[in-house]
Amino acid sequence: MTPELQRVAARGWGTHRTIGAAIRAADDGAVVSIQPGSYKESLVLDRDITVVAEKGRGTVRITAAHGPGVSVSAGHVVLRELEFEGSDAAEPVVLARGGSLELESCELSGGRLELARDSTAQVRGCTVHGAKRAGVHVTGTARGSFEDCTIRSVDGYGLTLVDTARADLRRTRVQRTTDCGVLLGGTSSATFDDCELAHTGDAALLVYAPAQPLLRGCRLHDTRAQGVRIEDAPGRPAPQPLHQAQPEEAGPEAGGEGASAGQDERRIRLDKCEIFRTQAEGVLVSGGSRVLLRDCDVREAHGAGLFAYGTARVELESVRIVDVPDTAVTVAESAQVRARNGVFSRTGTGGLLAQGDAVLELADCQVAATGHSAVQLAGNARAVLVDCTVADSAQHGIRLSGGADLLAERTRIERTKLAGVLVDGADAVLRDCVISEAETGVRLDTRHRPLLDGCEFRAIRRTGIEVAADTAALIRGGQVAGTGSAGVFLEERSQAWIEEMEISDTQGSGLVLWTGSAPRIRAVTVTGAGKNGVYVHEGGAGILEDCEISGSAFPAVYTGPKSAPVLRRLLVHDVQEDLSAAEDAEAVFEDCWVRDVSVSTLPQAEEEPSAGAVAVAGGGPVRRKLASDQGSSEKNGAEEGVTEDQLPELLAELEALVGLDRVKQEVGSLAKVMQMVKRRQEAGLQPPPLSRHLVFAGNPGTGKTTVARLYGRLLAALGLLARGHLVEADRGSLVGEYVGHTAPKTTAIFRRALGGVLFIDEAYALVPYAQSTDFGHEAIATLVKLMEDHRDEVVVIAAGYPTDMQRFIDSNPGLASRFTRTLTFDDYSSDELVEIVRYQAARHQYQVPDETLAALVEYFDGIERTEHFGNGRTARQVFQRMTEQHAQRVAELLDPGTDDLTIVRPQDLPPRTAV
Known part of the structure; x- marks a missing residue:
């Protein structure tokens, strides 16, 4: 059915002289066609009607007589190819307070387009300009759709959405505003597809959470403040932690038209957007906002590319932040940022900065070409880097200070002007990381115990690993290859535990132990050192076991004045000289083997080292001692098969020990009791209640380890232990370096002792004075449970100074019931x-x-x-x-x-x- 037509013209027969007259004469659904001209009217529309310019766009101009040029309160209203001019730029020129409005190819000037109450609008190909306060304002429960529109030259905001309003914008531009381009407040929501927000006097997009925009394929640029600024609305509830499960497609995304039903969390999202040439941060997120950036490009921001603070939670997926004079990402206070497949490059200062209690998580990211340290953590900040690359830093690759905490896994750090990683008072765990072309590979200077696990250090200009004065560290596996100075340098009073590491092609010494250092070093290979394989400075000490040194330019081992290291099962080969010792050095070499050495002061064993020992002091000749020497150290591991026939021989060996009369008497008595227990078991009788676990209380050198080894063999001979071997442990081998590490570490060494004896030396070190939260308590609790679960499979002996062992027993109620007998080892006369x-x-x-x-x-x-x-x-x-x-x-x-x-x-x- 052809709609009724009402025509409007300044003159002519059969036409209305005013638009208002035509509308009043029209029935529902009629079309009002306007001849070219200018009309000064204010239209009120409350039913279905279409108003069009008969000759097309640019021919009809409607100037508001008073108030809005058009007011829509009901019905379905279509306005096509018309120009509207407001009477007051600070007021609406087109106002919809109800009904449905369609604006097509229209131009609005001198006032805003306002959608209020429960109105809906479809706006296509329209231009809004010359307004004050806002170009388009959507409020109440109104809904608006904008396609191929332009909002420009506004003395205020380009577009504002408040209350529960909703808008969808496609291919729409917001330009040249004195305030923000777009403002969202309340619980409003909007989608922006292929839109442009540019040349704004403030942020291109301002969001007061929990308002929820979704931007896809948009360009935000040339702003006098941020590209995107997100602030928290008053009264928002506290956010949940970032690591909690979140919907994969959270946000207003169902078909691109709305939020998912039952959604647990509202997130602000930007997909495939560009943010560039901003006078402040590219993206600023504060409060408790939730933000997701995916496949976005942030560049040429005057401040940080992304700045998150408060309790904000930001996720970055495949985000690129480059060419910023500040940091690429700054996270402060309690904010959390998680990034995956990101690129953060060419920054004027740092790449990534986390401070306060902030959390930063990176996976498969690249941080490169930074003016300061690439990744910097301060305060109590925490960071996790997995499968990342850090490169071309003008300072450090990663720098930690204060109470910061770092976990880096499979991360490459290369081409840094200073240290690859600097830990200054903080804590760090590096696993399977590669550090290359740095001034120093890693420097550890902290009261914590950092962990380097399976890391590689290559082409380092100075030292591969530096452990600073009074610092403890655990270095496990990995390699140091090609350094301009030492491979590993342990400074004054440092205490490092190093095991299963390879050090090669260092221009300096492979391992340097400085004055007062006391490391535990096991299974370390040093090859091709430009100086000594191991250099022990004056007053240095420590224990090196199962190590191998070859191809060093200087003597394989140097021991300085008053140094007292112990080297066990050392293999030295293919060097000019094996040892250089100061006159008053007190080094001890045990179970050593020398091969293909031109000048040797260490004797070559007939077979590979297993039982012999070498003691060296000063510059005098070297003499061997045998494995059966009183108090000699033996390898951990399984004993040869022990049978009951050897029981008299073992008791005789115990009796042959010098001194220890009380200990020998008690061990002999225990052996008889254990023999009776075995006889009762063989007779089918219940054994008496008896704990085999012991406390050995005595000063150093009183034979505790020797007796523990014999005790295990005695129980094996009686058939009460499967093997009777001895596994030695101390705090370093039981206590982990971070939360969750202690229990597995304790369990692993306990399982090695099954069938034999677990000998815990200096057991009291598991309960340091006035440290109730120390991880040693977790190790003790784990031991108590394992002792109960395997009570017939293992014997645990806790050893230490007599005055300290009671503190160990009192630290856990389960220990007192399991360690009921103490053997006291008196000092030798x-x-x-x-x-x-x-x-x-x-x-x-x-x-x-x-x-x-x-x-x-x-x-x-x-x-x-x-x-x-x-x-x-x-x-x-x-x-x-x-x-x-x-x-x-x-x-x-x-x-x-x-x-x-x-x-x-x-x-x-x-x-x-x-x-």
Whole structure:
């Protein structure tokens, strides 16, 4: 049915002279066709009607007489190809307060388009300009759709949405506004597809959360403030943590037209958008806002590319932030930013900065070409980097300070002017990371215990790994290759645990142990060092086990004055010289093996090192001792098969130990009780209640480890343990470096001891004074449960100073019920120390005449028995120094006889200060 037509013209027969008259005469659904001209009217439309320019766009201009030029309150109204001019730029020129409005190819000037109450509007191909306050204002529950429109030259906001209003914009431009381009407030929502927000006096987009925009394929640029600014609305509830599960497609996305039903969280989203040439931050997020940027490009922002603070939660997926004079991303206060597949490059200062209690999570991201440190954490900030690349930093690759915490996995850090990673007072865990072409690979200077697990350091201009003074660290696996200085440098009083690492092609020494350092180093290989393989500075110490040194330009090992390292099962090969020792060095070498060495002061064992030992002190000759030496150290691991037939032999071996009368009596009694237990079990009788776990209380060097090894073999001979082997542990091997690491670490070493003895040396270190939150308590709790679960499969022996072991027992109620017997290891008397020396001499084919034995008694009587007294260890050191003094004396004889070569005299005793 053809709609009724009403025509409007300034003159002519059959036409209305005013638009208002035509509308009043028209029925519902009629079309009002307007001839070219200018009309000064204010139209009120409340039913279905269409008003069009008969000759097309640009021919009809309607100037408001008063108030809005058009007011729509009901019905379906269509306005096509008309120009509307308002009477007041701060008021609406077209106002819809109800009904449905269609605006097609119209131009609105001198006032805004306002959609209010429950009105709906479809606006296509229209232009709004010359308004004040806002170009388009959508409020109440109104709904608006804008397609191919332009909002420009507005003295205020381009578009505002408040209350619960909703708008959908496609291919629409908002330009040249004195305030923000778009403002969303209340709980309004909007979608922007292929839109442009540009040349704004404030932010291109301002969102007061929980308003919820979705931008897809939009361009926001040339702003006098941020590209996007998101602020929290007053009274919003506290946000949930970022790591909680979230809908994969949260946001107004169902078909691109609305939010998902039942959605747990409202998020502001930008997909495939460009933000550039902003006078402040590219994106600023505050409060508790939730924001997702996906496939976006932020560049040429005057401030940070992204700045999040408060309790904001921001997710970045495939986001590129480049060419900013500030940081690419700054996260402050309690905000959290999670990024995946991102690129953050060419920044004037840092790449990523997290401070306060902020959280930063990166996966598969690249941070490159930064003016300061690429990633910087301060305060109590936490960061996680997984499969990332950090490159071309003008300062550090990653810098941590204060109480910050870093976890980096499979991350590459390369081409940094300073350190690849600098840990300054903070905590860090690096796993399977690669650091190359840095000034220093990693520098650790902290009260925490950082972990480097399986990391590689390549082409480092100075030191591969530096552990600063008074710093503890755990370095496990990995390699250091090609450094301009040392491979690993352990500074004053540092305490590092290093195991299963390869160090090669260093221009300096492979391992440097400085004054007061006391590391535990196991299974480390040093190859091709430009200086020493291992360099121990004056006063350095530590234990190195199962290490290998080859191809060093200087002697494989250097021990400086008063240094006292212990090197066990050391293999040295293919070097010019194996050892250079200062005159008063006190190094001890055990179970060493030398091969293809031009100048050797270490004897070459007939077979690979397993039982022999070498003791070295000063510049004197080197002598071997045998594995059966009193108190010698043996490898952990399974003993040879032990049978009950060997029980008398084992008891005799126990009885042959020097001193330890009370201990030998109690262990012998325990063996008899255990033998009775086995007989009762074989007879089908219930065994008596008995705990096999023991506490060994005694000072260093009193034979605790030796007795523990014998105790395990005794139980194995009785059939009460499957193997009877000894596994040694201490705090470093039981306690983890971060939350969740201790229990698995304790469990792993406990399982190694199944069938044998777990010997925990210095067990009291698991409960440091005044540290109730220390991870040692977790290790103890794990041990108590494992001891209960495997009570017939393992024996646990806790050892330490007598005065400290009660603190260990009192730390957990389960310990007191499991450790019911304490064996006290008394200090050796002078006569017993002399007997140890005599035993050592016999094993090494030396003779000690009576006058030397008497001198030894007097010598030991004169040694002050402080807490540093080494007991049996002191006796062995005295014998070692005696052999060196003897060697120097005999070397001056022209033709020494057999007695000269074997008899040690009183004059061979060393000064007491040398022991």
